[in-house]
Amino acid sequence: MRALCRRFLLLVAALLVSTSAAAHKASDAYLQLDMHERGLALRWDIALRDLDAAITLDADDDGRLTWGEVRTAWPRIEAYAVPRLQIDGCPLRIAGHGLERRSDGAYAVLQLASDCIVESALPAIHYSLLREVDPTHRGIARIERVGQASIVRLLEPTERAASPAAGRLEFLRDGVHHILTGYDHVLFLLCLLLPAVMRRVPGGGWQPVERLSQAVLPVVGIVSAFTLAHSITLGLAAAKLVSLPAALIEPAIAVTIVLAALDNIWPVFPVRRVVVTFFFGLIHGFGFAGVLGELNLPTSQFAWALLEFNLGLELGQLAIVVLATVALFALRARPSYRAVVVRGGSLAAMVVGVLWLAERTSNVSLLPI
Amino acid sequence: MRRALIALALAWAALAAHAAPINPMRDDEVIEVLPATAGRARGEERRQREQLAKTPRDAGLALGVARRELARAHELGDPRFAGMALAAIDGWRNDADAPADVMLMRATLQQYLHEFDAAAATLQKLLARPGSPQPQAWLTLATVRRVQGRYSDSDAACAQVSRAGSTLYGTACQAENAALRGEFAQSRSRLDGLLATPRLPGATRAWLLTTLAELEQRAVQPNAADTAYRAALLADPDHYTRLAYADFLIEQRRAEQALTVLRSQPRSDAVLLRLAIAGAQARAPGAAADIAEMRERIAMANERPDAKRLHGREQAMFALWIDGAADRALELARGNVAQQREPIDLLVFAQAAHRSGRDSARDEVRRVVDAVGLRDERLRELL
Numbered sequence: 196m197r198a199l200c201r202r203f204l205l206l207v208a209a210l211l212v213s214t215s216a217a218a219h220k221a222s223d224a225y226l227q228l229d230m231h232e233r234g235l236a237l238r239w240d241i242a243l244r245d246l247d248a249a250i251t252l253d254a255d256d257d258g259r260l261t262w263g264e265v266r267t268a269w270p271r272i273e274a275y276a277v278p279r280l281q282i283d284g285c286p287l288r289i290a291g292h293g294l295e296r297r298s299d300g301a302y303a304v305l306q307l308a309s310d311c312i313v314e315s316a317l318p319a320i321h322y323s324l325l326r327e328v329d330p331t332h333r334g335i336a337r338i339e340r341v342g343q344a345s346i347v348r349l350l351e352p353t354e355r356a357a358s359p360a361a362g363r364l365e366f367l368r369d370g371v372h373h374i375l376t377g378y379d380h381v382l383f384l385l386c387l388l389l390p391a392v393m394r395r396v397p398g399g400g401w402q403p404v405e406r407l408s409q410a411v412l413p414v415v416g417i418v419s420a421f422t423l424a425h426s427i428t429l430g431l432a433a434a435k436l437v438s439l440p441a442a443l444i445e446p447a448i449a450v451t452i453v454l455a456a457l458d459n460i461w462p463v464f465p466v467r468r469v470v471v472t473f474f475f476g477l478i479h480g481f482g483f484a485g486v487l488g489e490l491n492l493p494t495s496q497f498a499w500a501l502l503e504f505n506l507g508l509e510l511g512q513l514a515i516v517v518l519a520t521v522a523l524f525a526l527r528a529r530p531s532y533r534a535v536v537v538r539g540g541s542l543a544a545m546v547v548g549v550l551w552l553a554e555r556t557s558n559v560s561l562l563p564i
Numbered sequence: 565m566r567r568a569l570i571a572l573a574l575a576w577a578a579l580a581a582h583a584a585p586i587n588p589m590r591d592d593e594v595i596e597v598l599p600a601t602a603g604r605a606r607g608e609e610r611r612q613r614e615q616l617a618k619t620p621r622d623a624g625l626a627l628g629v630a631r632r633e634l635a636r637a638h639e640l641g642d643p644r645f646a647g648m649a650l651a652a653i654d655g656w657r658n659d660a661d662a663p664a665d666v667m668l669m670r671a672t673l674q675q676y677l678h679e680f681d682a683a684a685a686t687l688q689k690l691l692a693r694p695g696s697p698q699p700q701a702w703l704t705l706a707t708v709r710r711v712q713g714r715y716s717d718s719d720a721a722c723a724q725v726s727r728a729g730s731t732l733y734g735t736a737c738q739a740e741n742a743a744l745r746g747e748f749a750q751s752r753s754r755l756d757g758l759l760a761t762p763r764l765p766g767a768t769r770a771w772l773l774t775t776l777a778e779l780e781q782r783a784v785q786p787n788a789a790d791t792a793y794r795a796a797l798l799a800d801p802d803h804y805t806r807l808a809y810a811d812f813l814i815e816q817r818r819a820e821q822a823l824t825v826l827r828s829q830p831r832s833d834a835v836l837l838r839l840a841i842a843g844a845q846a847r848a849p850g851a852a853a854d855i856a857e858m859r860e861r862i863a864m865a866n867e868r869p870d871a872k873r874l875h876g877r878e879q880a881m882f883a884l885w886i887d888g889a890a891d892r893a894l895e896l897a898r899g900n901v902a903q904q905r906e907p908i909d910l911l912v913f914a915q916a917a918h919r920s921g922r923d924s925a926r927d928e929v930r931r932v933v934d935a936v937g938l939r940d941e942r943l944r945e946l947l
Contacts, residue, residue, distance in 0.1 A: 221643045256607040263591030294586040301596040329647030
């Protein structure tokens with residue numbers, strides 16, 4: 196065996212000298228799946244070293260993963276890993292996370308849960324983690340069910356199923372998941388919606404609208420502008436026609452929140468909000484594209500997967516918009532609406548936006564998310 | 565199968581208990597140190613990987629990355645790098661349209677991962693293609709067949725190496741097979757003849773000398789073996805030769821010298837195992853720690869049901885020389901020779917059978933040795 200490799204090197208390859216000891220086992224992830232009457236709980240341990248190979252956690256390329264690097268990468272870790280594990284009939288949600296040390300290195304711990312009830316003795320598991328990085332990777336799963344002996348299964352990563360014909364629409368789910376957990380996008384949208392149930396009257400004041408239909412029109416305008424804009428940049432970035440570094444886009448997204456909130460209190464936009472929304476939407480689209488890159492869409496059905504992901508984003512966004520508009524409409528006539536909801540809400544959004552901006556341009560942690 | 569799964573479950577439980585939560589307090593706290601990159605900046609390697617993800621069928625780029633990762637896998641004994649090398653050539657799932665060098669790389673990686681039949685099948689597909697002669701592919705096939713103990717298939721491939729134009733490699737290939745069959749004198753003179761070739765590259769010289777040293781070791785000519793190993797290490801001190809020399813020194817009960825050879829090497833499983841064995845033999849102060857570390861690595865590797873395919877040889881040696889558990893060593897060695905049948909694999913099998921004291925075990929080993937056609941003088945006193 197070694198003899199062969201030596202001979203191979205002898206003829207065709209140059210020897211490289213390397214230093215440093217490292218792990219000596221193949222790449223394994225550990226899954227602990229507990230099935231009970233109300234659903235299932237899953238703990239998934241993935242080596243940080245493997246995650247770095249897939250989605251580059253080591254932002255400064257110094258070969259050392261700091262807590263700051265890992266912490267800021269958590270949304271990317273989840274966006275990368277979670278869609279790569281599917282248990283039939285069990286949509287998984289994120290229930291928590293952590294870190295742990297094993298004898299061969301540090302591992303990310305993802306806690307997942309589902310309310311599904313698995314009837315069969317063994318749930319069907321589709322596993323595709325790290326397939327594109329190291330096809331020899333394996334998931335070692337221990338499956339426990341109350342009253343039964345635990346079962347160990349070796350999960351071999353397979354090509355990620357992405358065909359819409361398969362009916363699983365997983366990229367759609369990725370899109371919904373991303374908008375619902377992409378707090379910065381949600382906050383930006385809310386900032387735009389806060390004054391939508393009011394209208395500006397001559398002299399700079401605000402007045403609540405009388406009918407829901409009066410609120411719907413501006414909301415539709417704003418949401419359409421945002422959607423159109425982020426679809427354009429998402430498409431351009433996904434097709435690799437335009438690419439901007441996350442170091443630029445992430446702080447810029449924080450700035451859009453601060454400005455949108457500020458405009459609610461004190462008009463700063465020189466043009467109509469729809470135009471500004473469109474412009475800012477272009478920036479958010481690049482943010483979505485960053486996540487899309489990590490989802491590693493299959494090249495064969497790239498257009499379908501992109502469409503699904505974007506559709507998922509829009510569905511999630513629509514849900515947020517409808518709920519927010521109805522709630523704001525119900526509150527609009529209260530005397531305190533302007534002071535508490537618009538001003539207070541905008542002020543809070545500004546504070547969060549500024550903190551995000553600080554976090555994203557330096558290496559400090561100020562917010563829990 | 566059921567027993568394997570129970571063992572797996574137990575190992576899992578034992579290891580799960582080893583996991584301790586990390587609760588970092590500061591952003592600049594280092595949580596993990598990544599393996600060093602050689603020569604090349606980490607950022608540049610990342611850009612290469614990203615580029616490859618965009619153009620997975622750029623053969624030059626894919627092979628460059630694959631060769632680099634394979635070299636690291638060898639150097640550090642870290643199998644993850646072999647996996648990354650496989651990923652680099654993943655743009656060609658279908659052998660039919662893969663370039664020849666990609667096929668050769670795939671076969672070499674399959675070989676590294678002990679998928680010997682798959683490696684041979686890949687090579688045979690490549691060699692069935694019309695076109696230019698492929699001495700490297702034939703030489704690789706000859707080695708795969710030799711490792712499997714299929715000497716006559718190996719001979720046929722060696723002959724093709726010569727026919728494809730690499731006479732020196734073809735001749736050495738055949739001399740090695742002849743030596744394995746016990747034609748010591750004839751093989752010795754052929755290797756000596758090749759070593760007299762003028763302007764021989766250092767790596768080729770070292771390879772011929774190591775082949776000669778291994779011949780002398782099997783012929784139980786320790787002085788000649790020692791001389792050849794030392795000359796090989798002078799010509800080109802590669803990882804494989806150091807390990808082979810360490811095995812020889814341990815066999816000669818020169819454990820202190822074996823430790824000196826091994827200590828400068830990256831602590832791959834193969835190196836650590838020999839450090840443990842030589843350390844125990846020499847009663848060296850660091851031996852207990854090396855043994856404990858090796859034991860833990862074996863336990864971790866065994867979480868995978870197929871671990872014994874990759875680690876059977878090392879695990880059998882550990883059971884035999886560290887734990888003195890002849891029966892377990894015999895079982896592990898038996899599983900191992902179902903995969904690979906290099907002289908060291910058959911030697912360990914024979915040593916385990918000898919230690920077990922059972923005639924039936926010795927008979928079993930003798931049948932395998934005869935089927936392979938190996939003649940190794942060290943086996944005489946064991947069987």
